[in-house]
Amino acid sequence: MNRSITMHRGGAAVRLFVVFSLTALLVLAAATGRAAPPPSFADLAEKLGPSVVNIYTTQTVQAPGSPHQFFFEGEELPELFRRFFDLPSPHSRPPGGTPPRGTPPREMQRTSLGSGVVISPDGYIVTNNHVVENADSINIRLTNFEEYDAEVVGRDPKTDLALLKIEPRNPLPAVTMGDSEALRVGDWVIAIGNPFGFEQTVTAGIVSGKGRSLGSGPYENFIQTDASINPGNSGGPLFNLQGEMVGINTAIYSRGGGNIGIGFAIPVNMAKNIIGQIQEHGTVTRGWLGVLIQHVTPELARQFQLDRPIGALVGEVSPESPAAEAGMRPGDVIVEYDGKEITQMSMVPTLVAQTPVGSEVPVKVIRRGQETELLVTIGKLDEDDQPAAPRTREAEEKLGLGVQELTEEVARSLGLKEQVGVLISHVEPGSPAQRAGLRRGEVIVEVNQQPAGNLTEYAELMAAALEKGEVLLLVNRGGQHRFVAISVR
Known part of the structure; x- marks a missing residue:
């Protein structure tokens, strides 16, 4: 009792x-x-689910001869910040078992999957560029199990966005785009996608942070969320509680490839601008300021008479650029752009890129301790002549090796004591770089036994090395250094 x-x-x-x-x-x-928060997300999930599609792509790649270079066979990728769409096909292994070392590369088929979101009833679909990049075929499956072949309307690798088009038999349910600027840290969000092939998976969490930069591209302003997102969620939407799309899921922070509660989404306000241009013109035009900038550390803040380490320090002003014509000088610290406070350096390239060409924009700078306002007429960025990636295209073409600046955040996340070197951002399958065993996420610190402390030094050293036909790299992987030799003769 x-x-x-x-x-x-x-x-x-x-x-x-x-x-x-x-x-x-x-x-x-x-x-x-x-x-x-509602006691249940079921109504939102039921309403929004039909707008989210599954994307299946097929790509022909070169299978390398050594299993140690064949990351599609389950090898863990070393980078912490992951674009997450590679789910190996059961047919990814070369027939006949593991080939012996030294076996020449051969063609094979790789199947990957991701997610996408319908933005118009007539069949326009947004996803990540890395989901469809280099795909030989793209297949879209709706929640009613209808399947369609998709065409790529346009892609923008720098923001990792792509626009697809299908010809549906009936009008499709399209999402409503919200305002990502209105999001606050702590707001509830919902992710819907296709993780690991589990269709229409719904997860919920909160906005954990805003304005995040991962060092994977020049225009980064990610939303961070703890809503569970995993491989296959790439290109899927992030919704607020009003059922509006506020982001497009694109990356996770992970040591093993699975979700640990740190995911990143492209803000929908950025996507609106990029996708709108692709839909109307097929290409993307960006604004240009004409400066090289760097982070403001506490030490630099004291030197430049700032009360706190914010803004973007101007290290170089290109001649005859919009910045030069407006009177901007090296040593200026940009603290406000078009009425928006610049709390971190990464905000500037994103804001400038989104500014319409020809617009007059007020820019506040701190110059020798005094605040000065400049009026800048934004120019058009020539994508082929960006100072952010000087003369690295030849290395990409000959070696299949893409690199980018090693940011302070990424260096810290990789456990590096110094922010020295360049980060390997891409290794082309079957390329000389891959056959030499190079991987994404490694850091190149020397080229032909000369220090490559930053992207400019790397580009100059690599250009000289390619002329000789022999490239010797010193690579840092997880704190351990090794030499890698690549022949390009």
């Missing part, structure tokens, strides 16, 4: 606790003016 009374009292206590908790949430929501 006493036991049953105790259980009953315990149940009553639980019910009182639940009622109290819900009441507290409602009171907190009323006090802050924010909507409390």
Whole structure:
């Protein structure tokens, strides 16, 4: 008798606790003016799910002869920040088992999958560029199991966005795009996608951070979320509680490839601009300021008479550029652009790129401790002549090796003591770089036994090495250094 009374009292206590908790949430929501999270996300999931599609791509790649160079066979990729779409096909292994070392590369088929979101009833679909890049065929499957072949309308690798088009038999349910700028850290968000092939997976979490930079591209302003996203979620939408798309899931932070609660999405405000240009013109035009900038460290903040380490320090101003014509100088610290405070360097390239060409924009700088406002007429960026990646195209073509600047954040995440070298961002399958065993996420610190401390030094050294036909690299992988020789004769 006493036991049953105790259980009953315990149940009553639980019910009182639940009622109290819900009441507290409602009171907190009323006090802050924010909507409390719903007791269930089922209505939103049911409404939004049909707008999310599964994307299957097939690509012909060169299977290398050594299994140690064949990351499609389950080898863990070394980088912490991952674009997550590679789910190996059961047919990825070369027939006849593992080939002996030195076996020449041969063609094979690789199947990958990702997610996409319908943005118009007539069949326009947004996804990540890395989901469809180099694909031989792209197949779209809807929630009603209809399948369509998709065409690529346009791609923008620098923001990792792509626009696809199908010809549906009936109008499709399209998402409503929201305002990613209105998101606040702590807001609830919902992700829908195709992780590991599990279709229409719905997960929920909160916005963990805004304005994140991973060092994987020049225009980064990611939304960070703890909503569970995994391989196959790439290109899928991130929704707010109003059912509006506020982001496009694109990367995770992971040591083993699975979700650990740190995911990243492209803000929908950036996507609107890029996708709108692709849909209208087939290409993307970006604004140009004409400066080389760097992070403001606490030490630099003191040197340049700033009260805190914010803004973007101008290291170089290109002659006859919009910045030069407006009177910007090396040593200026950009602290405000078009009314928006610049809290970190990575904000500047994104904001400038999104500014329409010909626009007059007020830019506030700190110059020798004094605030000065300049009026800049934004020019058009020539994508082929960007100073951010000087003369690295030849190395990409001959070696199949793509690199980028090693940012402070990525160096810290890789456990590096110094921010020295360039980060390997891409290794072409079957290329000399891959056959030499190079991988994404490694850091090149020397070229032909000369220090390559940054992208400019790397480009100059690599150009000289390619002329000789012999390239010797010193590579840092997880704190261990090794030499890699590549012949390009």
